[in-house]
Structure formats: C-alpha cells, structure tokens
Amino acid sequence: MLIGDVARRSGVSARMLRHYDSLGLVRPTGRSDGGYREYSSEDIRRIFHIESLRSLGLSLREVGRALDDPDFRPAELVDDLIRQTRERIAAETRLLTRLHRIGAAEPTSWQDVLQAVALLQALGSKSAGRRQRAALSSVEEGPVPVEALVEAVLSETDPNVAGALRWALAQSGDDGLALLAEGLGSPVAEVRKRAVQSIAEISDGTATALLQEALTSPDIVVRRYAALALGARGGAEAVPTLIDMVVEGTNDVDAADALSALASRPASADRIASMLVDRLDHDTVESSARRRLTQALADIPGTTASRALADLSHDEDRAVALTAAYILGIREQAS
Structure with a gap:
C-alpha cells in the first residue's frame, strides 16, 4: 500500500x-x-x-x-503517565479556579483583571510576609473574590497571616459565611478550627446563628471557640461550654472573662453563679478545677456569688478556702 x-x-x-x-x-x-x-x-x-x-x-x-x-516494562511507564496526567489535571483545575475567581470579581477592565491576578498570586505566595501584605491590602485595592479569601484563610498556617485574612474576610460582610459553614464540616480538624475563628470575627446575625450551631459540634475545639465568641456577643447559651472550659483549664481565663461579661445583668449573674456552684459540688471535680471555679466567681456580681464565696471560705480544700476568702476581702473593700 x-x-x-x-x-x-x-x-x-x-x-x-x-x-x-x-x-x-x-x-x-x-x-x-x-x-x-x-x-x-x-x-x-x-x-x-x-x-x-x-x-x-x-x-x-x-x-x-x-x-x-x-x-x-510498561508498568513503570504507565505509573509515570498517571502521575503526569494528575499533575496536568491539577494545574488545569487551578487555572479554572483562578478564572472563576477573576470572573466573580466582575472586572470591568484589563487593569482589574491584572490586579485580581496579582492579588491571587500574592495570596498563594510561599512568603508569609507577602501573603500578609496581600491580605491587608486586598480591601483597599478593589473587589476580591470572597472564595479566594475563604480558601486562603482555611489553609493558612501562619498565625499573623491568618489574622490578616480573617480581618479582610470580615470586611466583606457575610458573603463568605456559606463557604465558612462548609469549613465547619471539614474532615480536617485544623480547617474546622480556622472556619470557626473566621466566623467569630464576622458581626452579623447569620454569623451568630452559625456559632450557635457550632456549640453542638462534635469537635470540642470548635465548641470552645464558638462559646467564647458567643459570650462576647451576650449569648447565654454559651454558659455551659464556658464553665466546662474553666473546669478543664482550657482558655479558662478567657472563659471566666466571658462569664463575667454575661453576668452583667442580675438575673444572669445569679444563674451563672448557681451553675458554677453546682460544678463545685461535684465529687468528680479535681482540686485545681475547684480553685478555677472559685476564681471565676470573683467577677460574678450579686448575692448568690457572695454567699457561695462565703461558704467556700470554709472549704475543706485549703487552696479553695484561701482563694474564696481573698476574693471576699476584695469584694468587701470594693463595696
């Protein structure tokens, strides 16, 4: 032929x-x-x-x-082809994602496109300093695809950069909350933690509702961050988790401060004081935890807390008794 x-x-x-x-x-x-x-x-x-x-x-x-x-031997070559194909697909997927994000920013000129590309590249930089500068400048330099900020904040390991990204995301309002809510359900514990931290910095009703849902999360870290944020917003539903944090000694000072802020109203103060006393009376609570619970009563106003401290000043645990007596003395001087 x-x-x-x-x-x-x-x-x-x-x-x-x-x-x-x-x-x-x-x-x-x-x-x-x-x-x-x-x-x-x-x-x-x-x-x-x-x-x-x-x-x-x-x-x-x-x-x-x-x-x-x-x-x-074909097996080695086929394995290499699989690896190359996966790398090519990953590269194409990254390009597609970037194009979607640029489109979401609704650019009106090539200058807008170039600016969005530069920002996305900076957010993906290996330099923590460059990522932080990009996050801080993103609010001033024009619309940023919120998906890019959410992805960046959920994957960021540097605490300074993460703080800047959470701030930038908070400036965009509630646009990123749906994506952050997905982050709360991530199988990766660190992603869940970053998601709840980011939600905590957004001040609106939707964010508060998400934090309330997070109080029932199976992830104890998520529950703790949600409780601290809700406590700062006056959310009484956070009280049980905050008391648990005092008992466990995890961010117990922050938890006690949140309880104090929630106890600004007399009715709330008596309820919180009673819950603290109930935990003090549990036989399973260790001495160090009882001392922390006693210290938490220090900034809870009202007669319920004062009576509890008076009783605790005679506690069999000397450390608890001395702590209660000291707190009582300060309260009497202040009154």
Whole structure:
C-alpha cells in the first residue's frame, strides 16, 4: 500500500508517516517500481500501535522504546503517565479556579483583571510576609473574590497571616459565611478550627446563628471557640461550654472573662453563679478545677456569688478556702 493510501486509511498524514520513517519508527518494507514507499500489513499494524501509544501521552521516543526494547516494562511507564496526567489535571483545575475567581470579581477592565491576578498570586505566595501584605491590602485595592479569601484563610498556617485574612474576610460582610459553614464540616480538624475563628470575627446575625450551631459540634475545639465568641456577643447559651472550659483549664481565663461579661445583668449573674456552684459540688471535680471555679466567681456580681464565696471560705480544700476568702476581702473593700 502506498503512502497516500495509508494516510487516508489510518488518519496519519503523509508528512507524519515520513517523519516516522526518518525516526526509524515505521520503515516501509518495500518500494514500488517507481521508488515510492510501500507499506505492508505489518507496517500498517505498527502505525496503529504507535498511534495508540501516543494517545496515552507517550513521546515518540518512548513509543519507539516500548515497541522495540525487549527489556521494556510498561508498568513503570504507565505509573509515570498517571502521575503526569494528575499533575496536568491539577494545574488545569487551578487555572479554572483562578478564572472563576477573576470572573466573580466582575472586572470591568484589563487593569482589574491584572490586579485580581496579582492579588491571587500574592495570596498563594510561599512568603508569609507577602501573603500578609496581600491580605491587608486586598480591601483597599478593589473587589476580591470572597472564595479566594475563604480558601486562603482555611489553609493558612501562619498565625499573623491568618489574622490578616480573617480581618479582610470580615470586611466583606457575610458573603463568605456559606463557604465558612462548609469549613465547619471539614474532615480536617485544623480547617474546622480556622472556619470557626473566621466566623467569630464576622458581626452579623447569620454569623451568630452559625456559632450557635457550632456549640453542638462534635469537635470540642470548635465548641470552645464558638462559646467564647458567643459570650462576647451576650449569648447565654454559651454558659455551659464556658464553665466546662474553666473546669478543664482550657482558655479558662478567657472563659471566666466571658462569664463575667454575661453576668452583667442580675438575673444572669445569679444563674451563672448557681451553675458554677453546682460544678463545685461535684465529687468528680479535681482540686485545681475547684480553685478555677472559685476564681471565676470573683467577677460574678450579686448575692448568690457572695454567699457561695462565703461558704467556700470554709472549704475543706485549703487552696479553695484561701482563694474564696481573698476574693471576699476584695469584694468587701470594693463595696
């Protein structure tokens, strides 16, 4: 079969067939009387083999080795092709994501596009300083795709950069809350923690509702951050978790401060004091935890807290008794 016929039947151009010939991949086994290349059935079968291997992403050099090297082992090459394909897909996915984010910013000029690209590149920089500067400047330099800020804040490991990103995200209002809510359900504990920290810095009703839901999270870290944020907003539903934090000694000072802020109203003060006393009376509470609970009563106003401290000043645990007596003395001086 002459080269033109082979080209028509195989779909491989005559120019490419000549290139295969020059590389030694497919050498026609014969020549016509006129000196034209003449391909046998075996030659044509080899052409189809070449095209099949090329469709997998092999280079012509790799194709030649696969067909002619008797020691060739395909498994290693296939594994390498899988790795290269995954890397290519990942790169294309990143490009698609970037294009979506630029489109979400609704640019009106090429300057807007270039500015968005520069910001996205800075947010993905390996330099923590550059990421932090990008976060701080993002609010002033124009609209930033909120998806980019959320992704950045949920993946950021540097505490300073994370703080800047949370601030920038808070300036965008509640646009990112739906994505942050998804972060609360992440299988990665650090992502859940970053999500609740970010929600805590957004001051609106939707954020507060998300924090209230977070109080029932199976992740204790999420519950604690939600309780501290809700306590600062006057959310009485956070009291049990805040008291648990005092008992456990985890951010107990912050938790006690939140309880004090929540106890600004007399009715709330008596309720919180009673709950603290109830925990003090539990036999399972260790001495150090009882001392922390006693200290938490210090900033709870009202007669319930004062009576509890008076009783505790005679407690069998000397450390608790001394702490209560000291607090009582300060309260009496203040009154």
